[in-house]
């Protein structure tokens with residue numbers, strides 16, 4: 001069990017600008033946010049407001065201009081590249097709107113690919129039986145074991161997203177970062193993916209942060225943050241699986257530090 005103060009991932013005072021033609025474009029202007037272990041949190045905000053930028057920083061795919069990222073009690077943004085890679089490869093799973101599957105590989109090969117890349121050839125050969133069993137188990141977890149040998153072109157969008165989810169689970173991560181996981185799917189298929197994410201959250205104790213454009217989806221989250229003008233506002237009215245009202249014991253985690 002987790003308490004509401006049990007933050008698995010935290011961003012403190014995050015600032016990030018992009019530069020174009022010597023002009024500075026401030027995107028994140030001092031974001032403070034904490035993600036509670038065991039919760040499914042939605043991140044909403046208009047297009048271009050910086051949601052993906054924040055997620056990239058949380059995943060250490062990019063570095064903030066200033067501010068800190070903490071995971072499970074350790075500061076991670078200032079670690080060496082190797083340490084950040086290790087964090088990304090072992091503690092978190094990432095899924096994207098457009099799945100990012102390799103088109104020439106089958107479902108099971110896609111699930112295995114990151115584990116193969118991370119190992120030396122010898123290491124892969126040594127572990128391959130175990131890895132394959134794990135990949136099969138993950139495909140089974142998302143209900144797609146019978147599609148193991150299908151290529152992405154032979155699968156629907158929802159099936160491709162499930163393969164991407166299976167791939168993200170390979171390293172047994174504590175947390176899943178999902179950037180518009182239903183953004184490319186029809187409502188019904190999107191609902192199936194959401195149910196799967198909720199199942200992983202509740203049954204496998206996976207903490208989830210999910211970017212979405214869809215307020216109806218955000219309302220199903222335990223907690224919702226809205227990105228606005230480079231800052232994050234918490235919306236404590238949208239909590240607890242769509243039941244409106246202030247969640248018992250919830251703390252306002254996002255502060256707007258300009």
Ligand SMILES: Nc1ncnc2c1ncn2[C@@H]1O[C@H](COP(=O)(O)OP(=O)(O)OP(=O)(O)O)[C@@H](O)[C@H]1O
Nearest residue numbers: 018019020027045046047048049050051052053054
């Ligand atoms: N590499 C880059 N160089 C310059 N500007 C960038 C770069 N990446 C993103 N931006 C700009 O930063 C802003 C925030 O982008 P970001 O993708 O984080 O927004 P978002 O809220 O996720 O949008 P969407 O909901 O449309 O995906 C946008 O205005 C975008 O054009």
